[in-house]
Amino acid sequence: MQIIKHRSELTPLSTRLRSEGAKIGFVPTMGALHQGHISLVEQSKNRTNITIASIFVNPTQFNDQKDLDKYPKPIEQDIAMLEAAGCDILYLPQADDIYGPITEVTDTFDLGGLDLGLEGASRPGHFAGVAQVVKFLLEITRPDILFLGQKDYQQCLILTQLVGSLQMPVEIAMCPIYREPNGLAMSSRNVRLSADIRQKAGAIYATLQYAVTLIPILSPEEIQQTAIASLNTLANFKVDYFLILNAKNLQPITGQEKVSAILIITAVIVDGVRLLDNIVME
Ligand code: AMP
Secondary structure, eight states: EEEOHHHHHHHHHHHHHHHTTTOOOEEOSSOOHHHHHHHHHHHHHOOOSSSEEEOOGGGOOSOOOOOOOSSSHHHHHHHHHHHTTTTTTTEEEOOHHHHOOSSSSSOOOHHHHHHHHHHHHTTTHHHHHHHHHHHHHHHOOOOOOOEGGGHHHHHHHHHHHHHHHTTTTTTEEEEEOOTTTTOOOOOOOGSSOOOOHHHHHHHHHHHHHHHHHHHSSHHHHHHHHHHHHHHHHSSSEEEEEEEETTTTTOOOOOSSOOSOOEEEEEEEEEEEEEEEEEEOOO
């Protein structure tokens, strides 16, 4: 695996590879890699000829300095995992290689209002930071396909809207959520949970699955209330949201319109760690 730290080296390389006929896949990450990230690399290897991963803990998408400071950075282990997965190129920049002199979010993007609710409501400015860094990363890496995880479902929709509105020539592939044996969605933040709490956090996915079974029986509001009440009974669990939405536009389901895909999505703060999960029902 080639490790590249500067866009002045990466962009010409990517451009040359594409002109020679290679299809390029890109997997952006913030490091602290786990099998969920590696599953994105594997999907990229299945669908493209060259896989570029990036590791960059983007400061502009953290609105809580403590969360940024606590973000794990096991870089040697990350490199070994990417190498073992057969990743071709790792882009490992310092902030100035991406941003130059910019230190805050300067662009405004048309995110179609998708950024306002859910994670956007609890983390003001988060998606503006994500949109800006991903736009820069796409300009630097020039991929054919951008591989993203369904775990961050709202982020997938927002980035699809972003590349559409900027008319960037990149396809977005949303990859399934990779889970721990108890069903907990893998996340770099899971290492901050004690073994006991991490085991109990399997209840989040179990509750999403239970909600699926209730869809034909109860209204969205009733299901939401049941799920929130059940998760909040667990010690150190605090539901931020548990919602049943139209998966295409993140709007509530009114029962009036036809919905082709239903999204059941939740954020739960477990022992101070924010955990996300969702299920999409076509
Ligand atoms: P992050 O390093 O958390 O920014 O995540 C980088 C990419 O990996 C994002 O597209 C995430 O949605 C994706 N990802 C994170 N966790 C998982 C998971 N458990 N399964 C699949 N993809 C994931």
